[in-house]
Amino acid sequence: MNYPFENKKDQKLSFSNISHSNLRADCDNCFGFCCVALYFSASEGFPANKDAGTPCINLQSDFRCKVHKDLRKLGLKGCIAYDCFGAGQKVAQVTYNGHDWREDPETAQQMYEVFLIMHQIHEMLWYLTEALRLEPVRNIQDNLNSMLIETEKLTLLSADSLLELDITSHRFKVNALLKQTSELVRNKFHGGQKTSSKHQKTLSRGRDFIGKDLTKINLRGENLSGTYLIAANLRGMDLSGTDLIGADLRDSDLRGANLTNSIFLTQGQINAAKGDSETKLPMSLSRPSHWSK
Numbered sequence: 459m460n461y462p463f464e465n466k467k468d469q470k471l472s473f474s475n476i477s478h479s480n481l482r483a484d485c486d487n488c489f490g491f492c493c494v495a496l497y498f499s500a501s502e503g504f505p506a507n508k509d510a511g512t513p514c515i516n517l518q519s520d521f522r523c524k525v526h527k528d529l530r531k532l533g534l535k536g537c538i539a540y541d542c543f544g545a546g547q548k549v550a551q552v553t554y555n556g557h558d559w560r561e562d563p564e565t566a567q568q569m570y571e572v573f574l575i576m577h578q579i580h581e582m583l584w585y586l587t588e589a590l591r592l593e594p595v596r597n598i599q600d601n602l603n604s605m606l607i608e609t610e611k612l613t614l615l616s617a618d619s620l621l622e623l624d625i626t627s628h629r630f631k632v633n634a635l636l637k638q639t640s641e642l643v644r645n646k647f648h649g650g651q652k653t654s655s656k657h658q659k660t661l662s663r664g665r666d667f668i669g670k671d672l673t674k675i676n677l678r679g680e681n682l683s684g685t686y687l688i689a690a691n692l693r694g695m696d697l698s699g700t701d702l703i704g705a706d707l708r709d710s711d712l713r714g715a716n717l718t719n720s721i722f723l724t725q726g727q728i729n730a731a732k733g734d735s736e737t738k739l740p741m742s743l744s745r746p747s748h749w750s751k
């Protein structure tokens with residue numbers, strides 16, 4: 459798979475075999491962990507309020523979702539937006555070697571806790587994999603590569619070791635590298651861009667852009683990490699070099715937007731947004747089937 463700004467010359471520095479294709483949910487090889495392990499509420503777009511460790515009312519005995527084809531029709535946006543980054547199948551097939559929580563109820567609670575940790579590890583792998591392939595990070599590529607390998611090794615730990623892991627301090631180290639990556643990429647796009655008369659305004663401070671029309675603002679190379687872009691108008695925007703890590707894109711209007719060279723976007727964010735056939739996506743992401751033609 460090719461990535462924007464892919465640094466082909468230095469590929470010999472990459473020793474990890476991991477790619478974004480290993481970090482996609484494979485529900486056929488999972489035991490519905492996301493539909494059991496998580497706490498969720500109806501107000502966040504899930505079918506009903508439920509405690510962590512309680513199976514969703516729609517989870518069948520074969521670990522499939524009874525309403526999978528109708529998630530959008532039923533307004534289950536929480537389910538649509540959730541992305542396990544492949545953590546589910548890793549826990550099911552590697553950590554527990556194919557044993558599921560129904561056949562082993564005594565271990566079930568431990569499995570759910572392990573899944574939540576594995577989810578964090580796989581999410582970090584997703585971002586590190588992307589960072590490593592971005593051309594502006596040449597100077598920190600070795601550090602990113604070492605961190606990717608170190609993080610990948612964590613996925614092979616036993617359940618007991620995963621539960622003892624200091625995931626917060628590992629995430630802290632990963633975040634520092636991702637922040638450096640973001641700055642390097644955003645500087646590249648902030649640089650030689652002239653602001654057109656169409657984009658005279660600058661982004662106000664803060665993180666809350668819910669329902670805002672941002673189409674008059676130059677967002678190239680902006681840091682939109684962790685912002686609330688729920689139902690924001692981003693129609694036709696050029697989001698090259700824009701950092702979208704953790705941004706809440708539920709119902710944001712991405713019709714005709716160019717996200718090809720945006721950074722740290724995930725499939726879950728895209729699934730929750732509105733787009734069309736004119737929306738340009740990074741190569742690692744798929745166009746949601748519900749997007750308008």
Ligand code: SF4
Pocket residue numbers: 492493504505514515516517518522523524525526534537
């Ligand atoms: S509705 Fe389906 S996808 Fe959503 S939590 Fe329940 S079983 Fe999982």
